[in-house]
Amino acid sequence: MIKAVYIAALGALAALPGLPARANDANTVFNGIKAATGVVGVFQKSKTNRHLNNIEQGQQESNYREERRDAAADRAAASRAAANRRAAAQKAAADRQAAENARIQAAEATARQDAARKQQLDALKYD
Structure with missing residues (x-):
């Protein structure tokens, strides 16, 4: 197939002056073109490889940037999780403190009620 294309091209080129007209010379030209296109093919291959x-x-750079983005997202998620844990611990401590304060206030209220009852009983005793 490729040789047929070259021979057809040679037929067109044979009409140009200065090119060999004999079959032997045509084969020489064919081999020269093949060699030349082989060199061009090497350059093309090199260009393609580049x-x-x-x-x-x-x-690779895109993958690296994506990995860096993923790592940054992971660090941000870990930071948010740590902040959420700290906030939950602070809320739990505040809730414990509020419960302790409520218990103390209830105990103080009970103590005041007991003192008031005792005063009333003492007042009734001496009436």
């Missing part, structure tokens, strides 16, 4: 390397490098 392009693929650039794509791969870009993908």
Whole structure:
């Protein structure tokens, strides 16, 4: 297939002046074109490899940025979780303090009531 394309191209080129017209010379030209396109193919392959390397490098950089973003998100989530734990501990401490204060106030109120009852009983005794 490729040789047929080259031969067709050679047929078109044979019409140009200065090109060999004999079959032997046509094969020489074909081999020269093949060799030349092989060199071009090497350059094209090198260019393609550079392009693929650039794509791969870009993908690696993108993956790195994504990993860094994920790590930052993980650190932020851990920080929020720690802040939530601290807030919960502070709320629990405040609730314990409020319960203790309520117990103390109830005990003081009971003590005042007991003192008032005792005074009333003492007053009734001496009436």
